[in-house]
Amino acid sequence: MFRRVAVISLFAGVLLTLLPTQTFAATKSITLSPSSTALTVVPGVAANRNITIINDGDTPYTAKLSTSPYSVKGEQYDPVFQRLPGTKDIADWISLSQTSVRLQPHENAVIPYTITAPSATQPGGYYGVIFAETTSDANSGVSAQNKVGNILYVSVEGNVQQSGSVEAETIPFFTFGSSVPLGMKLTNSGGVHFQTEATFTARGITGKSVLEHTENRFVLPQTTRSIVYAFAPEGLGGIYKISRSATAAGKPTTLPDSWIIVMKPHVVPLILFALLTLVGIIIIFKKRSRKGDTSRKKKKA
């Protein structure tokens, strides 16, 4: 009896030792909502808003709040958190009710803030970001701060020019690959941002719709934004009619349609096989024809 208990205990001990032990690395996670805010303000009048910060990780931290200008670089719209020369820094317009908050795991905080454009502010668009950032108490190695932002698209009320245009980006007529970039460029030549609705559609040669995709993007004043969608047709590819349209400063624009041919890479072996088979059939047919002629000549002789 005692021997049985000893054997079972020994077996259990070995088994527990061999079982994989799972360790969970502590993660620091921060969530911010909303991720962007579009609002219209009256100069000299405070606009009240809130942001919510959530600690959805398993490590407590002090979240630090800050403000920054926001601009973009290039048609790809790389974000830049610095004031561009000649523009206003609206970070000064933003007043946060608090600039830090201690959050335990799974705790959230609602932080009110106000935006007050100075009384003499000209009508138009102005842009900034409210950041929420984790702070680190680490004292070894490389410590990382996680920073997430709420982009503010502020329109100061008043008479401001709104204008823009849409331009097609060239689509290759023939593509040997699995996807084709369909692009268009939105230019904002006015004084305030607009939100564009860009639509891409594709139809096969039978007229069947194979793509209908819409994107909504902000376009800042005096900038051009490239909007590209990677069209990946199903199957082996084919011939498609591409249609593109977008709204610029509220006005819809439809671009000229384009016809394209897409051939996926794995079609090549199939085509080669088909060609080789055809060549083989032709060769065999010709050989048989020659044999038939030779036989007929011999018989005549």
Add this chain to the structure above:
Amino acid sequence: MVITKKTYVRAWAVSVVVAAASLTTLSTAVNAATASSSTTVSSNVGATISMSSSGTVNINTTPTSSGVQTIASDSVIVNTNNSNGYTLTFNETNASSALVSGGNSIPATSGTYASPVALTANTWGYRVDSLGTFGTGPTSAVSNAAIGSAKFAAVPATASPQQLKTTAVTATNDTTTVWYGVAVNTSTPTGTYTNSVTYTAVTN
């Protein structure tokens, strides 16, 4: 009283009529007691963006005279329900680009994002597989190995963040792996060397 067949049939017919009338009355009473109204249920789904990472990456070394290299990774995970996706950038948190321990420091590699280089002894840096000209990797974690040929760059300065990723759709646990490497020999004094970097994510 004799109950004839005729009487029986009459009684049966009357009871059927009475039953039908009762059921109709009951039904009407039930219907009259029933009222209906409709309620619209709505849910406003807020726009959010979130980021998580390890918080600290330890790249500990036990140097030799010829030099050793340690490489470790940080997983930066972003979630957003913004249908236009997000852009992730990366830069030094403070002015210093070196790993610092008191009065001693391990300077950043001379490599840059545009032109990364293999680490030399007593330098450190970062890399992201398949980004820019870092090469496809795959990079593996190593500890006190011989200094290798994997290319690294200095963490960009605070004012010049480097874009690590940009997406065009909602993101669910979208992960970017950032590798940190340090190479040291025995000329580097012992100590705990630290540096702070910042990952920034905004929606597109």
